[in-house]
Amino acid sequence: MLASLKNTKKVQNAWAMYDWANSVYSLVITSTIFPVYFNSVTKGLNANDTVDFFGFEIVNTVLYSYSISFSFLIIALISPILSGIADASGKKLQFMKFFAYLGSLSCIALFFFDGNNLEWGICFSVLASVGYAGSIVFYNAYLPEITTPDKYDLLSAKGFALGYIGSVILLVINLLMIQFPSWFMLxxxxxxxxxxxxxxxxxxxxxxxxxxxxxxxxxxxKDIKKEFLLKGYHEIRKVWNEVKQITVMYRFLASFFFYSMGVQTVMYLAATFGDKELGLPGDQLIMTILIIQIVAIAGSYFFAFISKKFGNKQSLVIMVLIWVGICAGAYYVYSVYEFFALAFVVGLVMGGIQSLSRSTFSKLIPRSSTDHASYFSFYDVTEKLAIVLGTFSYGFIEQITGSMRNSALSLGIFFLVGLGFLLLVTIPKKGLDTERA
Known part of the structure; x- marks a missing residue:
């Protein structure tokens, strides 16, 4: 059955459509409208913008950073065993559905968040994040099952491009509603x-x-048996032992971990930076993220083309270096036009580095393996732990220094460490054979 799925257009297009479906969460909830709305409805009368969360006094933006960290910590803890179960039982699609519905229903629940029920808003934003991240584990695991290694880069780029296009369409609709509520009888x-x-x-x-x-x-x-929970544990332990033997894989994961700390933190907290450090109004913040999304569509395909010409490693090195420059530039941004220019550069490398990282890891999975969800769980856990530490450190540095500029500048260190590990990696062009590299 698997052979008949390889490079089947219908299956590949359907797979890529999940990027179209879920990326609206990433844009609307995590990057643009929800952060701006959250800051607006939780902004206190005092200068520190402190809020009461279950009896604890905390700055609203710090709370938001920590909530993101917490949500991805949850998924980092549970996804390895879930992916092991999915591989052992053949229930990958069922797990993907569960987390997708958890995330989408949590987004719907945020409709009832008005600022007076802070705990409601934080809890459902966390659940939405868990649903999104959990579904992505199983979604990504389909990539090596529906295409051949020579097409990983292009199909991965197609998924991200569709995601950016779909999310931009919905964001424009939402932006019109926010700017002209009377048009929609709001x-x-x-x-x-x-x-x-x-x-x-x-x-x-x-x-x-x-x-x-x-x-x-x-x-x-695969034979679905009642004891698939125990088999799931054995499955993930088996894959972990294999990962430890594949030098190129764990070096890449180390690199991916550090540069993802920067990439994902920028993606989740760019709007709060513009709001707090530059005092930009909501419409300009959303316009900034819109610029990032539109440019990212081209960036995904551009760096897929670069990787085809020069290889995945060279493309990733170029993008990581650009990210270092972005972190340094953010420290000195003071005008809206400078912020827009920086957003353009972020968009160029945002789509490229996400797309190419996913396809690069796919090439490192042994072609003889059938445990794709388990392998991708290590990839996704690496990313989620990076988000946990990245967003936490961002919030912590803001808390102790009082400035997000220092937080943004510190992200450059993560990119430099990631670059160091990346230089040690040799990435195969057509996938890893059964021998351990």
């Missing part, structure tokens, strides 16, 4: 923002039906 921009969370959840759940109906349930025909 009382104010706050209601428009809350409605955008509802629409995001419906979009995510609705378009997910395309991959859910087309992607194979059990491509390797």
């Amino acid at each position: 009382s104010d921009d706050g209601m428009a923002a809350r409605l955008s969370f509802l629409i995001t959840g419906l979009w995510w759940a609705g378009f997910s039906q395309i991959p859910f109906r087309v992607l194979p349930h059990n491509p390797f025909g």
